[in-house]
């Protein structure tokens with residue numbers, strides 16, 4: 298996109314405007330890349346879950362839910378991009394949202410203002426500058442099998458969950474409820490190339 302800056306204020310103002318136009322373009326790229334990554338992740342998770350449930354029942358499917366996220370994230374390690382799922386009611390305690398994440402998650406909870414599709418923010422700390430993109434995860438019919446009413450679970454699933462997740466808080470959900478959120482983190486500018494590849498990927 299061409300941005301024409303009409304200003305009589307000389308070079309400095311011109312440069313400032315160019316920089317903010319560039320920053321806006323970068324943010325658009327980062328948002329597109331984040332949305333793409335989350336969409337691909339969700340699609341793969343659903344496909345894998347369904348085929349695992351058909352193939353091997355809940356035992357196999359539980360393993361999919363456990364290992365798929367780290368597998369997908371591993372594909373981007375070293376390229377400056379990470380993706381995780383966090384929640385206020387974890388099955389796996391490793392997925393408990395931190396204090397800052399909890400504050401974002403609260404904003405996705407159903408409120409009088411309604412439903413926010415996503416939140417983007419920049420962070421700048423000891424590990425460098427990063428773009429963060431948060432998107433809510435909601436419960437669908439498929440998820441109820443393992444995150445719904447415990448009394449509807451078969452003995453096999455109940456056994457595995459009790460064994461692997463004795464402190465499970467991720468049950469009792471109903472369709473539409475907020476389950477947690479995706480957190481995409483793109484280190485900047487290190488993650489630019491991987492972000493461009495993601496943004497160009499066709500749906």
Ligand code: HEC
Pocket residue numbers: 343346355358359360362363364382383384386387388389390392434435436437439440441442443444467476477478
């Ligand atoms: C076959 C059972 C099963 C189904 C179906 C299932 N999950 Fe899970 N889910 C799990 C297991 C097991 C974990 C714990 C994974 C781990 O150890 O990291 C989990 C973890 C999660 C987490 C990470 C947070 C946490 O509590 O540890 C989210 C978010 C999540 N599931 C969302 C969903 C959504 C959304 C669906 C529907 C699309 C879904 N799950 C369907 C079994 C399932």
